[in-house]
Amino acid sequence: MRKYIATNEIYKYKIIxxxxxxxxxxxxxxxxNKAGYSFTGITDPMEAIQRIKEEHFDLMLLDFIMTxxxxxxxxxxxxxxxKDLYILLLTGHKDLAPPLDTIKRLDIQxxxxxxxxxxxxxxxxxxxxxxxxxxxxxxEINYKLKDTYDKLENxxxxxxxxxxxxxxxxxxxxxxxxxxxxxxxxxxxQKVKPx
Numbered sequence: 001m002r003k004y005i006a007t008n009e010i011y012k013y014k015i016i017x018x019x020x021x022x023x024x025x026x027x028x029x030x031x032x033n034k035a036g037y038s039f040t041g042i043t044d045p046m047e048a049i050q051r052i053k054e055e056h057f058d059l060m061l062l063d064f065i066m067t068x069x070x071x072x073x074x075x076x077x078x079x080x081x082x083k084d085l086y087i088l089l090l091t092g093h094k095d096l097a098p099p100l101d102t103i104k105r106l107d108i109q110x111x112x113x114x115x116x117x118x119x120x121x122x123x124x125x126x127x128x129x130x131x132x133x134x135x136x137x138x139x140e141i142n143y144k145l146k147d148t149y150d151k152l153e154n155x156x157x158x159x160x161x162x163x164x165x166x167x168x169x170x171x172x173x174x175x176x177x178x179x180x181x182x183x184x185x186x187x188x189x190q191k192v193k194p195x
Contacts, residue, residue, distance in 0.1 A: 013129050014056065017041045018048040018074065019063035019090065024114065028061065031118045032125070045074045052078055052085065059086040059128050061121075064098055064111070072098055075106040083107070084135075086128045090114050090121075 015037050017028045025041030032039040040057070042048040045066050052060070060078075064071040071089050078085060089098060089111035098111065109128060112121050168176065 012038070013058045013132070014038045014040070015059045015061065015125070016048065016052065016057040017061040018045055018066070018071075019043065019061075020045075020066045021063070024063070024090075027118070031122070035122055035125075037125070037129075045069050045071075049074060049077050053081060057085060058132050059088070059125065061088050061090055061125075063114075064089045064091045072102050072106060075108060079106060086132055088112060088121075088124055088128060 015032060017025050017032075017039060019025050019028075019041070020043050022041075022043050025043065029039045029041055040051075042051060046068070048060075062071045062074060066074075075087055078087075087106075087108045089103075089108055090113075091098075091111055092114050098108070102108075103111065109131070110124055112124055
């Protein structure tokens with residue numbers, strides 16, 4: 001289970017950038033570190049896949065056109081073991097953007113054109129971090145609800161068991177009746193074949 005991080009603690013969110021141009025990664029590192037994010041840049045897409053297997057990252061900035069494999073192939077590999085990683089594709093040219101069906105199929109959250117101005121990218125990153133934070137909160141609430149549901153179910157079963165023993169203790173005729181009915185029900189079900 002992932003650790004949940006408060007929304008105002010952006011410096012704890014980890015971003016990985018994957019681009020075969022080290023200059024882009026250097027620029028992203030300076031820009032995103034200045035914005036308060038922890039950034040790791042990797043030029044080799046195969047190394048990035050392995051790193052994501054071994055280490056938790058919240059968001060990935062991924063170049064679409066790379067060697068030896070393109071960004072969509074990187075995402076296909078990552079989605080085999082990590083469905084939660086928030087992924088933004090970076091494209092050098094608008095006409096080289098991935099098709100919309102690829103973005104949907106691989107559960108890519110968005111894409112952005114590379115440029116010397118990172119304002120739009122930072123806006124997408126901050127939007128992604130907010131979405132990640134909200135999903136973490138929802139997971140935490142669901143976990144707590146499941147725990148509460150399990151406790152309620154156990155309490156209910158204990159109450160039914162107590163009620164059964166109470167009824168059986170008052171009337172000698174019904175003592176053991178519930179157990180016998182349960183046993184006969186199981187035996188009947190075993191003998192009766194489904195249609």
